[in-house]
Amino acid sequence: MVRIGFEIHVQLKTKSKLFCSCPTNFLEAEPNTNICPVCTAQPGSKPEGINEEVIRKAVMVALALNCKIRDEPLRFLRKHYFYPDLPNNYQRTSEPFAVDGELNGVRIREIHIEEDPGRYELREGIVDYNRSGVPLIEIVTEPDMTTVEEARNFLKHLRAVLDYLDVILYPEIGFRVDANVSIEGGERVEVKNINSIHGVVRALKYEIARHKRMLAMGKKIVRETRHWDEVRGVTVSLREKETAEDYRYMPDPDIPPYHIDPALVKELRAKMPELPHQKRDRLVREYGIDESAAWTFVLDKELGDLFESLAKQFGVKNATSFCLNLRGELNYRDKYLAEIPNRERLTKLAELYFGGKITKPVYVEYLRKILDDPAFVPAEQEQLSDDAIRQIAHEIIKANPQAVADYKSGEKKALNFLVGQIVARTKGRADPKRAIQILREELQRL
Ligand SMILES: [Zn+2]
Structure with missing residues (x-):
């Protein structure tokens, strides 16, 4: 029996950091320009009050994952470790503010808020603190998944929920997964910091096969943390798993406990946007497409939006086949539609094809070119006489x-x-x- 659980880190899309007013756009900024005494831990600096925008976004996520928001003061703890990316020598991490949720049949144990450390480039010895203090939430599931397929479906659904809420700072990198996996007779192994769903699937398959092989050879599987090597497609042992004592958790005396106002929770619940499962049901109802096609579309937010706009212009049948083809091509490239630049080219392509201006083989060729070449513009092709x-x-x-x-x-x-x-x-x-x-x-x- 395989058991799989996740800890998912999401960089929240807020204007400023968790405990200071520095901007969060660390990817665009020159190294060490989005910094201040707080997020670089200068002597005598004190954190500013907690960023309310972080609380709002975090609570939205928790509500969308059917969690209970704890109605009591929330403490921030200092989690100690020593590494050049962490100027304080501790990371501030909250107690769980939300518990007992559920998504896709997987229980959500808890969600808490924490700050991202900076970035340390080991090879060059360069440290960049632009990311230091960027807000994160960590979503922890119970180990409820028993197959890789279930794990993949859960992550896709979760990712879609986060996209619908528009809370991920940089969608290409802001969703990082730690996967824990165990099989009967062995200890739990954690694979750290995998940054794509495709990567998680590969890492899980690799780990499960490794565990089975070890047990078959009569070897013991020890409790440890491993690193996923994307290029080689293997996991590598990092260290024996730290226990809670290693981190010397203690409440941060600089941050007064924070009570999430039940009135705010009520307000945010009322403002909840349409979520993937609701959109699926609506597409089935309004367009009469089958549930599995609808689910395929809505799991990629932009694709769901494109389907609706194409269905209005070219009819449901055309829109369905167009979007299913597109999904197939995106799957092949392991991409979300949002990652494709100049997406209005797809509507142009649909116009050409459904208007009879290009043939099917040309349409297929153009579709691939649009996905692979940001500069390609689909145009009418002269038909042979x-x-x-x-x-x-x-x-x-x-x-x-x-x-x-x-x-x-x-x-x-x-x-x-x-x-x-x-x-x-x-x-x-x-x-x-x-x-x-x-x-x-x-x-x-x-
Ligand atoms: Zn700062």
């Missing part, structure tokens, strides 16, 4: 006597083969319907 198609049909007929003979003896499949040859030769510039018509005529004449 009937005469030009006829010319090519002659050549194809000459070059494929066997297929022609098959067709003549009643093998209808041979016609598809010949049409395919024309489409390939013309790189999709021949309308397949015209090509079939002309081919039939020419074969008739033989």
Whole structure:
């Protein structure tokens, strides 16, 4: 029996840091420019009051995950460890402010707020404190998942909820997962800091296979923390797992306990935007598409939005096939639609294709180009004239006597083969319907 649980760190999208007014946009800023005495722990500096925007965003997440918000003063603790990215020698981390939630059949044990450390580039020995003090929430699940598939579905759903709430600071990097996994007869192993769902799936598969192999060889699985090496596709042992005592947790005397106002919770509950499962139900109801297609679309927020806009312009059937194709291509690239620049090109592509201006092979080619080349702009492609198609049909007929003979003896499949040859030769510039018509005529004449 496999047991999988997660600790998910989300960098919250707020203007300023958790305990000071420095901006959070650490990716765009020059190193060590978004800093002040508080987030670099200068002697004598004291944290400012807790950033209310952090509380609002954190409570929204907790409510969307069906958690109870604790109605009592929340303490911030100092969690000690020693590393160049942590100027205070401790990280401020709150007690859980939300507990007992549930998503996708997985129990959410607790959520707490903490501050991100800075960034330390080990090889170059460079420290950048722009990130120091950026607000994080940590979402902790119970180890309720028993298969990699369940784990993947949970993370996709959670990620969609966070996207719908628009709370992730940098969606490409702001969602980091620690996965813990154990199988019957072995200790729990934690794989730290995996930054994509695809990466989590690979790491889990690797770990489960490793545990089974170890047990089969009669070896013991020790409790430890491992690192996921994305490039090599393996996990590597980091250290024996710290226990709570190693961190010497203690309440931070500089931060008075914070009580989340029940009136605020009520206000935020009333403001909750449409969430993925609600949108799925609405798409099924309003557009009559099946539940699994609807779920596929809504799990990627932008794709769900695109489906709705295309359905209004080109009809439900066209929008469905367009978005399913698009999802397939995105899956292949392990991307969310939001990561594709200049997305209005997709609407342009739909216009060309559903307006009969480009053929299906060209549409497929353009779709891939849009995803892979930010500069590519889809444009109408000149269609070949009937005469030009006829010319090519002659050549194809000459070059494929066997297929022609098959067709003549009643093998209808041979016609598809010949049409395919024309489409390939013309790189999709021949309308397949015209090509079939002309081919039939020419074969008739033989
Ligand atoms: Zn600061």
